[in-house]
Amino acid sequence: MKEYVVAILGATGAVGQRLISELEHAQIPVKEVKLLASKNSAGKKLKFKNQEIKVEEARPDSFNGVDLVLSSAGGAVSQKLLPEAVKRGAVCVDNTSAFRMADDVPLIVPGVNDDQLVNHHGIIANPNCSTIQMVAALYPLHVKWGIKQIIVSTYQAVSGAGKAARDELLQQAQDRLNNQETEAKILPTASAKKHYPIAFNLLPQIDVFEDDGYTHEEWKMIHETKKILYNDQDSQQIKVTATCVRVPVEIGHGETVYFVLKDKSVTAAAIQQEIKKTPGLVLQDDPQNQIYPQPLLAAGKKETFVGRIRPDQENPGAFNMWVVADNLLRGAASNTVEIAECLVRDNLVHVPK
């Protein structure tokens, strides 16, 4: 059985650490693990299956002899280093937005469109966290009945903006509880000119604004969804619009998803059945017993949780739904490692000539 040398790029970050623990349990025969990070983090020691591994500074030569790269070190780092890794024969699964919309880069949610991995040229992209959980929930419905339109509002946890954002939320909450003035330095996005408190607040800005008034996060949800669900001629016609809002939650994104099916005769019960039988999805939809997805219940889990499925009573074929998933696992590390598992399963861990 072939064994693989796996490098984790960005190993010390919130997603990087989850990549390590997900890889420990993955269906991937691992010969050796290399942990790569920025110069600042080099020398730190992290554990893989109880074995201590020293973090090395990521450089082009770090990828010599590496078969598989799991990357979550930021878009600029991916842009610079992944082509170097591919040049050295490594297949890269990238968790940043750097390559997602490139024509020759498959954008993959396992269980949805992993059949497209066969077309890879060395780099495979992991979609945005908020896209993954929505597409995972909608895909079985799209295959069975065809989706015409999606209108989504997100309730996104601060850990999506990194560990510093999570620390900031907790510090601001403590300041409020102490009745003290508080400070904001990270959110809505570190590069922004202005920062606003997130504790006990809502920020309708995730990532930077585009010229058309949509944020880049909203742009990602719209265009990544189209790219992933485009599995036949018709699918390109799916209309998608999104509003993304940051909420004072540590882990776990919520989404209200309004979707319109081509088939106007579908019932909520039929949708619940499809969700229930799809691997990776968990139906939590029993209102009379107050069963519905919640971030505190989804945190630490790899599945996507779906509930509150009910028809728009005045628009046949249209439904409301509530979807929750752990943004660091389902929305990042688990999806990345599952892509790597598919690559191993399908014997695709090699860069095509």
Add this chain to the structure above:
Amino acid sequence: MKEYVVAILGATGAVGQRLISELEHAQIPVKEVKLLASKNSAGKKLKFKNQEIKVEEARPDSFNGVDLVLSSAGGAVSQKLLPEAVKRGAVCVDNTSAFRMADDVPLIVPGVNDDQLVNHHGIIANPNCSTIQMVAALYPLHVKWGIKQIIVSTYQAVSGAGKAARDELLQQAQDRLNNQETEAKILPTASAKKHYPIAFNLLPQIDVFEDDGYTHEEWKMIHETKKILYNDQDSQQIKVTATCVRVPVEIGHGETVYFVLKDKSVTAAAIQQEIKKTPGLVLQDDPQNQIYPQPLLAAGKKETFVGRIRPDQENPGAFNMWVVADNLLRGAASNTVEIAECLVRDNLVHVPK
């Protein structure tokens, strides 16, 4: 000039206390204020314009000699006591859901449909907090261009569930910061069988569930909106659907409002102009300078804040919008007192024979 005896029913609650302070500054000549509450709160002393007033137990006879009742003591209390008040000649503005959908009770948002006050029979209803701010923002657009469809997702603050819910949020947040187990006793709704933590969480349940899978809060948004915007034959055709979610915010509801206009040629700039010139609405919509509504900025204010207005790029005539307002003021006390101001202005403070 006529002066009025005003009773505040439920004076010791979160909204009740805001009714007192709003009344201090209202365009209502006040002869005397009576503060009414449950037996438990009787004897407490509260201030109106620096004058101490003793809270009395609310009974049918409390309304003898009262001209105007501002009521926020819960649906069951309104149901029992307001007909008694009307019998004694008092006009009642009720902040509960007890009478909202009754055919002979006007459901009023001042500035939107206060012309319907003339039809009152003694009781006037204040809409649900989440309905008021949405309808306030949409009404000028509906008058000018006609609204066909509304799809709303709410991000609702805990103070909408009372002071105890707000205390619970803060206690749970402190427990999390101390890394201690926490308890839930109030939310999602006090009468529910199960309670869940709201700190650092999201609860897609506000009020109880109806048989069709919608919550009663969602039902209120759908049906109250139709009742309020029904100002011509056509308006009854507005389609409305809603998902209501409780978020860990103290004060200030957020709403993502997707709406479809009959006129497909309308631009975002034209909508911004309408919002800007409508009294009671504040346009906060400058993405490049990160200007958008936030609960922390809206708390303590009477206006409704509107931003993130942008077209659905694939559906002409459809727009996304973000609306925030103080749920205790704009969504409750301010609206109630403004209804009373309209009654005084139009000389309607008398029960028709």
